[in-house]
Structure formats: C-alpha cells, structure tokens
Amino acid sequence: MTPTILIFVRRVGISCIVLLGVSMLIFAIARVIPGDPARIALGPSATAEQVAKLRAELRLDEPITTQYGHFLSELAQGDLGISLYTNRPVVVDIAQFLPATLELIFVAGAMMIVIGLPLGIASARWRGTWIDNAIRMIALLGVSAPSFVWAVILMLLFAYFLPLFPIAGRISDTFAIEQVTGFLFLDTLIAGNLAAFGNAAWHVILPAFALALSGIGQTARLTRANMVETYDKPYVEMARSYGVPDRRIANRYAFKPSLIPSLTIIGLDFAAMLGNAFLVEAVFAWPGLSRYGVSVILRKDLDAIVGTVLIISATFLIMNLIVDVLVTIINPRIRYSRTAS
Amino acid sequence: MIVPTLDIRDLRLGFRTYEAYVEVLHGISLNIAPGERVALVGESGSGKSVTARIVLGLLQLLRSARISGSVVFEGRDLDRLSARERQRLRGTRMTMVFQDPTSSLNPVYRIGTQFHEVLRRTEPRINEHAARERAAQMLLEVSIDDPDRVFESYPFQLSGGMNQRVMIAMALANEPALLIADEPGTALDVTVQAQTLKLMRELVEHHHTSVLFISHNLGVVREFADRVYVIYKGRIVEQGPCASVFERPGHAYTRALMAAVPRITGGGLPDIGDEPRDFSQPLVVHESGGYA
C-alpha cells in the first residue's frame, strides 16, 4: 500500500503549490483594480484623511510584493483579513455562508452520480436502440443549458405550475434550528428534529437538481463513451464467451474499467458546480456563498474576494484529491506501480 | 453411432450494411468428434473467427448478422435454442481461449475473482473458499504451483505465459465438451507459445475435451490437431487428417499456406504465387479412416 500513500503525498504537495499559485493569481487580479478600493468602501462623503487612513490600514500604498507577503503571513495564522462590506473577518463570513453552498453541492453531486452513472451504463448496454438515443438526447440537453436556465425552468414547472416544491430558501421559517455546524442536515439531526430535516431535504431537491443536471448529462455521456470503448475490449468478449449475463457484464466487467476515466471528469464537474452554485443560489434565494461572493465582487471588497476565491479553490483541490485517491483505489495499475508518477 | 460434439452443415453468414449484403461464409461444413482436436486454418479475414463466434452464439446477438445452415452441438441444434439457452451453454459446455491472454483478462479484477466468476457458471452458489480450492487444483494442472500468489494478482502483474496458463485452466475448469482456441498465444513469444500449447494438448487429452483450434500457422496446427480444415475466403478448400494433408496437400492454397510457415533454418521468404486463381479450385477431401 506504500505506493498509494506516496502518490497521495505527492498530490498533496502539488496541490499546495497550485494553491499558492492561485493565491498569487487572485491577489494580482484583485490589485489591478481600477479605482480606489478605500474610496469605494468609504463612500463619496468620506474625507481625504479617512481614505488615506484606510489605505494605510489596507497597506495599499506599499509595493504589491510586500502586500502579498503580509497576506501570506496572515493566511498562515488563519486570517483572511476584514471584509469592508460586512465589517467582519472574512473567515467568519465564509464560515457562515460556505456550509449552505457545500450542502447544495453535495446533494447535487450525489444526484449526478446516482442518476448520471446508471444512465450512462444503460445507454452503453443498449447502444443503438431507442433507449440509448433517448438517454443521449436527455444528456445532451442537460449539458446544453447553464444551471440558472434549468433553475428557472424547474422553478416555473415544479414550484409555480405544479406546486410540489417550495419556491425558495433552505428551510421553512416555522423551524428554528440552532446553528452548530451550519449544515442543516446535520444541525436538524443534532436538534433531533426530523420534521425539520425532512423540510430541509424538501427544500434542497429542486435547486440541487437544477445544479446537477449538467453534471448528470456530462457523467452519462462520458460513462457511455468509456463503456462503449470498453465493450470492444477482449476481456468483455471473454466474459461473454463464458456466458456471463449481459447485466453482470454491464454493471461489473465493463463498468469498473470505464469508471476510472469517468471519475476524473466527475471531479471536474464538482468544480464546475462550485461556480454554478452561484447561479442556482441566485434563483432560489439560497443563503449560500453566492450572494456574498457577488456582493463583495461588485463592491470591490479586496480581502473578501481573495478569501472567497481561495476557499473555493481549496475546496476544489480537496475534492480533486479525493477523486485521485478513489481512482487509485479502483485502478490497481496505479496502486501497484513502482514508479509512482 | 457416436454423436459428434460439433456438427456444422452448410453454414452461411452475411452482414447487412446500409449499402449492400455482404456474405462472409459461403456454406461451410465441419464436424468434431468427442475428444477430437480439429484445426480450422486460414489467413485473417478468411472467416475462421466468425465461425467460432457463431458456435458460441455470440454473432447471433448482432442484429446485422444473417446466419443460415445448421450448427448442432452435442445433438442440439443451436438455431432452435433461445438466446438464453445458448448463453447457458457458454462457459459451461463450451469455452474459449483467446489470442492475447493478458488483454483478455479484466485489468481491474484479481485473477481469483475472475476464476470464481467462471466457476459460478456451473455452480452458481459456490463460495469463495470452495472456488479457491477448485481453482488451485486447476492451476496445479497447468503447472502453476503457487496458486495463492496468482489469485491475489492482477493480470498486468503476471507474465503473458502465466496469464495464458490461467486462461487454459479457466477454460477447462468447468469440464466443457468443447474448447475453442482462437489463435491461442499468438501474442506471446514463440517459445512460450509452444510451451503452453503443449500443456494445453496434454490437458485436453487428459480431460477428453474436443477442441476447435483456430490458427493461421500450419506449423502450430501440425503439432496440435488430429484433423484439419483449410478455409479460404469463407469456403473450406481442403480437409482431412493432419498427417495426410501435410504429406499430400491437394489444394493450391494449402500449399501456399504451408510454404508460408516460418522456418528457423532460414532460406528467405517463401515464394507464394501472385496468381490466386488456383486458390478457387474445388474442395479437396482426404479420406479419414472411419469417421467423417
């Protein structure tokens, strides 16, 4: 099992380098802002002294490399600065809004896997038939619209015309749940309030599905493509010539080798969801990172922008790490290779 | 009278494409007695592999394939069986050994798991432990004396020759009546190929298994088979006992094939006439004593 750990350590190392790069990139982007962030934050009525004072506090007059150095040393202490928009530490803001976004993404990710993979398998197993054509069509439609379009359409159909789901929000106002982790699914369980748990689940379905649709389409398309390729491999013919039933071949012998390339793409789709969550949250008034993110961007709230992007990228890198580990686990070729490259 | 293990009569196969109907087999007849080793020899594209896949009932699953003629396996006409019944025969009464052992084993499952799957074909409820024991016996028969290590391995961790032995063991584990060997071991080194073929020959003799041996290499066929059919462009052009065909090849195509067998002694490339007209001469049958 040593190679697995070696690969993992290596990947963590590379991820850290990449994350450092991300911080530089985003720091650089944030500092080329035209206009004075201090002036924007204080408003037109502020005096020149007030602006100068804030500029000094924000170290805006120092060279960018010094600023970045300060940023890094603060980051090392878990400090991402103060948001000019909320006047609170960025870390606190993110800790408040991130769980709602993550909850949405996890549910959407689960939908993507639970719906997308079987669709892809079915499509490949019955390739060339009407089942295949129907699934391919649905999958292509899924990837052909941004998630806000799906959000709007789903909302119109299943919240307004057929009022099956709530129109907006994370949970009905009637429930007062104490915030412990920020994840409603956990907090409602901690409170032992099953009705609230059900209510939260009922609220998450529509936005999560809107968010998942393009991932479902992508997963189904990729799984199909990989499996069709696998179906031409000698080992599938071997399984066939030994009379292994079609169903078992599809779900086991052709599926597992095909899953390896699919997994990598599923990881990337998770990343896309981190961005697309902004769109879905806006439609369903989901109290996640989206409104905060868009607000701080529009207000040119430097520390908050850098912090938000950094946290999102870190989340993305962690998800990719998990995918890498999963790929290693199901792909014995990597697990047992001596040259862990 | 003995019921032949396999009796193919006037088998025709065609494919319907968008443009036209292409016939690949033009009525071939072939039979294999119990325990007999029969070779089907021809160049690639001559129709030998599709014949094997019809016997296994795999081509019948393709909607574009049109098959006529009869394939009778152990007295049962495959055409009268349902797809389900044909599937039940695969892996139990008939099995197959493939050209490239390493790529024919699933790369993401351990050998032990794959062997278990094969054994479940005859004994669906066999548990892991019993399967291991049976499989270990089979591996001993193919001279693998550390079965546990092999079971724990993935195909890419074993050598080609090792995988080939595993495949042979799997093919014979369920005591099939017919073993189809499609260019076995062509992907292996010549010496390894020879070794495993010798092993396979001993085993089928021991188990009294009929073999349909498909090859393009007459040299290998001579070592392995009792009787040989030469196939050229979807037609059988010569058939008879191995010894007789090799001694007195009657058909121009057979002679060309024989000239093409590589010899270690050298002597340059064989001289095969560019004139394939001779190849369309009629079927040459060598009388075999008794059984036909």
Added chain:
Amino acid sequence: MRRAFAILASNPLSLLGLILIGIILICAIFADFIAPFPEHRGAVVDFANFNQAPKWPHLMGTDLVGRDLFSRVIYAYRISLILGVVVLGIAVPVGVTVGLIAGYFGRYTEFALMRVTDVFLSIPPLVLAMSIMGVLEPTLINGMLAVTAMWWPWYARLVYNMTRGEKEEGYVLAAELIGASRLHVMFREVLPNCFPSIVTKMTLDLGFIILIASSLSFLGLGVQPPTPDLGSMVADGAKYLPDSWWLTIFPSLAILIAVFGFNLIGDALRELFGADQ
C-alpha cells in the same frame, strides 16, 4: 471539408444541429433585416405595449418597457457569437502554443507552464471569470477578456497531452533525424495532427462560451443594459415569475437552443474524427 459536411448532413441529429446553428447565424448576421423591431435593441421605451404576453406582432411578448423580446433575442445572439469568436480567436492560439511548447520541450519548461495552467484550471471556471469581471468595468471587451482568461488553459492542456503522445511517433522522430528545426516540428508536424481535436473542441466551446457569458451577465457581471443579453434578460425576468413567464422562458430557450445546436455538431465531429477529449 465538403465530405465532412455531407456526412454531417446525412445524420439526422447533426443535421438538426446544422439547421439550428444555421438559423441562429443567419439571424445574427442579418439581424437588422430579420428583427421586426431593430431599434428595440437599444434603450427604447414603448409603455403602450409594455409587459405583453406573446401575440402578433410580438412573437415572444414584450419586456417591462415595451421592447419586442424576439428582436432583442436576435441581437443578443449577434453579441454572443461575436464574443465567442473573439474569445476563441485569442484563447486557441495562446493555449495551443503553450501546450505545444510544454509538451514538446518537456522538463522544466513543461513543469512551469503546466503548473501555471493548473493554477488557472483549479479555480472553478465561472468563479475566475467572475472575479476578473468584478475587478474590471463590466463592458463587452472586458467580458471577452475574462472569458478568454479562463478558456486558454483548456487548449493548453489538450494540446499538451496530444503533443506528448505525438512526440514519440515515428514521423516526428524522422523529422528530427533529418534535422528539422523545433519550430518546424512543433507547428508543421505535430500541430496538424492535433487539428481534428482542436476543431471539435472549438465547435463545442462556441456553445459553452455562450453559456458562460450568459451566466456572467445573469449575475450582473457581464454586458450592461441596454445592450441585449440573454443572461441578463433571464435575470431581469426571473423577478416576475410566474406571471410574466415569457420574460424568462424565451431567453432561456434561446440559450438552450444555441448551445444544444453547437453540441450536436461538435458531437458529430468528434465521432467523425474519432477524436477523444
């Protein structure tokens, strides 16, 4: 080229794609003649006809200040397509060059270039464009810049992976043996072999750029009013659901149809070239 076109036209799905994209292209190019109310692309108000459900002569209804939605959708297509073409026009050469150099030279060059690419690829696509957009003024040109910044790394990675494969091929070794320059090998030997994949990806990407650009403007980080834009039309209309459903549904479907059309063609091309992602 003509053969490829004939093959595309013979498959019902890719034919549908060609038709959809054909119609959209014609609408975008000849918008001034096709749009029933061309002046409605700008800041026009017609309060006599505001917020009307679809009915002649307003095929898709009118918006809150009385502008014809159909006309605005057509002009929005024009802008989206221009944006897509410009983005690809910059992102593809940049990405391809980076990928070729990294793949062909290997070693430290490869490490440096591909880590930079990784940095760009590890910020979720929309988030990167959003933060660039937030920093810059929301204009069409800046929108193009933001989308380009997030797009080139994908071509770098694609071409990098292909170059690494092609580098070992016989024809490259042969060219090196007879003393061809590195530039020659990269751009004249390796690059042409990557073309099918690049062209396929470009077709698919035209759709996805429309998708991303509309997402940006949906969040208010794109083209600003009164310029017609599909994303901001959906965002504006979503406040008036479900009563004024046409305000959101038609621009939404417009995005869906365009992206779907490009995807149909892209898929067919991929099958035609046998190119993998």
